[in-house]
Amino acid sequence: MTEQSPTVSMDKIVSLARRRGFIFQSSEIYGGLSGCWDYGPLGVELKRNVKQAWWQATVQERDDTVGLDTSILMHPQVWAASGHLQGFSDPLVECKNCHMRWRSDELKEPKCPSCGGELTEEKMFNLMFKTFAGPVESEENIVYLRPETAQGMFVNFQNVVNTTRRKLPLGIAQTGKSFRNEITTGNFIFRSREFEQMEIEYFVKPGTDEQWFEYWHQERFNWYIKLGIKKEHLRLYEHPKEKLAHYARRCIDVEYLFPHGWAELEGIANRGDYDLRQHSKASGKSLDYYDDDTKEHYLPNIIEPSAGVDRSLLAFMCDAYAEEPDKDETRVVMHFSPALAPIKIAILPLSKKENLSAFTKPIFNDLRKQWAVQYDDTQSIGRRYRRQDEVGTPYCVTIDFQSLEDNRVTVRERDSMHQIRIPIVELKKTLEKKLAGEDILVLPPGGEVVQAKGKDA
Ligand code: GAP
Numbered sequence: 001m002t003e004q005s006p007t008v009s010m011d012k013i014v015s016l017a018r019r020r021g022f023i024f025q026s027s028e029i030y031g032g033l034s035g036c037w038d039y040g041p042l043g044v045e046l047k048r049n050v051k052q053a054w055w056q057a058t059v060q061e062r063d064d065t066v067g068l069d070t071s072i073l074m075h076p077q078v079w080a081a082s083g084h085l086q087g088f089s090d091p092l093v094e095c096k097n098c099h100m101r102w103r104s105d106e107l108k109e110p111k112c113p114s115c116g117g118e119l120t121e122e123k124m125f126n127l128m129f130k131t132f133a134g135p136v137e138s139e140e141n142i143v144y145l146r147p148e149t150a151q152g153m154f155v156n157f158q159n160v161v162n163t164t165r166r167k168l169p170l171g172i173a174q175t176g177k178s179f180r181n182e183i184t185t186g187n188f189i190f191r192s193r194e195f196e197q198m199e200i201e202y203f204v205k206p207g208t209d210e211q212w213f214e215y216w217h218q219e220r221f222n223w224y225i226k227l228g229i230k231k232e233h234l235r236l237y238e239h240p241k242e243k244l245a246h247y248a249r250r251c252i253d254v255e256y257l258f259p260h261g262w263a264e265l266e267g268i269a270n271r272g273d274y275d276l277r278q279h280s281k282a283s284g285k286s287l288d289y290y291d292d293d294t295k296e297h298y299l300p301n302i303i304e305p306s307a308g309v310d311r312s313l314l315a316f317m318c319d320a321y322a323e324e325p326d327k328d329e330t331r332v333v334m335h336f337s338p339a340l341a342p343i344k345i346a347i348l349p350l351s352k353k354e355n356l357s358a359f360t361k362p363i364f365n366d367l368r369k370q371w372a373v374q375y376d377d378t379q380s381i382g383r384r385y386r387r388q389d390e391v392g393t394p395y396c397v398t399i400d401f402q403s404l405e406d407n408r409v410t411v412r413e414r415d416s417m418h419q420i421r422i423p424i425v426e427l428k429k430t431l432e433k434k435l436a437g438e439d440i441l442v443l444p445p446g447g448e449v450v451q452a453k454g455k456d457a
Pocket of ligand 1 (some may be wrong): 149150197264267
């Protein structure tokens with residue numbers, strides 16, 4: 001197999017994200033807060049779409065999974081039982097000269113990467129953020145910001161089973177913020193201190209766990225491909241037995257070829273009955289499942305596909321990015337799948353003239369009931385197409401003075417740059433079909449191809 005290299009630099013992604021309002025540094029006007037990021041007007045749409053696509057695939061379209069939304073602050077005993085208080089730590093070293101702190105397991109040499117200084121002995125540093133619940137800052141009021149959403153699903157297992165009357169296999173899914181006081185952050189939104197996860201806890205009968213583990217890692221790998229990531233930019237990595245987390249029987253990562261190299265996008269773990277056993281022991285409550293078919297009581301095993309929203313979003317951005325020659329220029333295009341594109345359709349009246357805007361606005365208002373649509377009537381049409389290409393808008397609809405006469409508009413596709421002219425009465429249905437994947441050159445009644453070789457007028 002030939003060695004792949006990343007197709008885009010992180011600088012280009014960071015610059016586009018900043019320039020077009022996808023992602024900003026947190027608290028930028030104060031110099032920023034390390035490891036925290038803000039999503040701008042386009043970023044928030046993209047992020048919503050990533051979560052929506054995940055929810056659709058893992059909850060909406062499945063018979064065996066239900067959703068949940070649990071609190072960020074949980075009883076402190078949760079973190080003792082889960083093993084986080086004792087074991088959720090990274091090895092920390094400090095430079096004796098410049099006092100920079102590093103994760104020693106990530107250092108290539110035993111000296112400070114910044115100044116070459118001597119390092120202190122390694123000590124374990126717990127990654128959970130601490131705060132206090134209530135007005136008294138005492139030991140007994142310490143609570144933690146959750147470092148994963150998973151525990152909220154384990155401790156609610158009985159509630160979900162009892163209220164939904166579901167049988168195993170049963171998946172519980174949730175998306176939400178998690179917090180880790182990472183020693184080093186970096187690679188843009190790849191590793192931050194505040195981030196969002198999309199996790200499924202899939203409860204199965206013991207003995208069927210291996211089969212479901214196989215199923216889930218393939219299912220999750222395919223989800224990224226379905227949403228447009230190139231297969232050659234994804235791979236699976238199985239953790240060797242001796243390096244598995246204390247709770248895991250097996251763990252496979254879906255890795256993506258990020259600009260900084262291959263790195264984890266999502267982890268799929270076979271957690272056995274570790275979590276329910278620990279919480280049952282610590283809380284004194286039985287978390288057994290009663291299997292009505294076999295008349296047995298047992299602790300289910302858990303398969304956990306755990307993904308990061310921000311990491312997925314970064315991978316979708318990197319994979320969508322392209323610089324393509326066009327006439328004498330280079331156009332930057334984000335080839336987002338329509339499901340993820342922050343704006344689905346741009347409405348571009350040829351000019352700002354009153355009669356044209358009066359004609360265009362009702363079309364815009366009708367389409368925006370169904371999709372995220374942007375109205376843009378500034379600068380030349382060519383520049384407006386470029387702006388939409390750069391943020392990945394799949395279709396532009398141009399309304400010109402001829403439209404006032406013949407009630408027809410031009411639809412231009414982002415990827416091929418083909419243009420068709422169609423009756424306005426066919427517009428909504430046509431866009432629905434195109435956004436669902438129909439070839440742009442398949443015409444509705446009364447439609448014609450006006451440009452089919454990839455050059456803008
Ligand atoms: N419940 C299991 C769990 O949390 P993990 O491998 O520690 O497993 C799962 O995290 C996913 O969460 C990762 O694959 C990654 O996508 C995301 N993630 C973890 N730490 C992150 C961080 N500091 N910044 C951004 N995303 C992170």
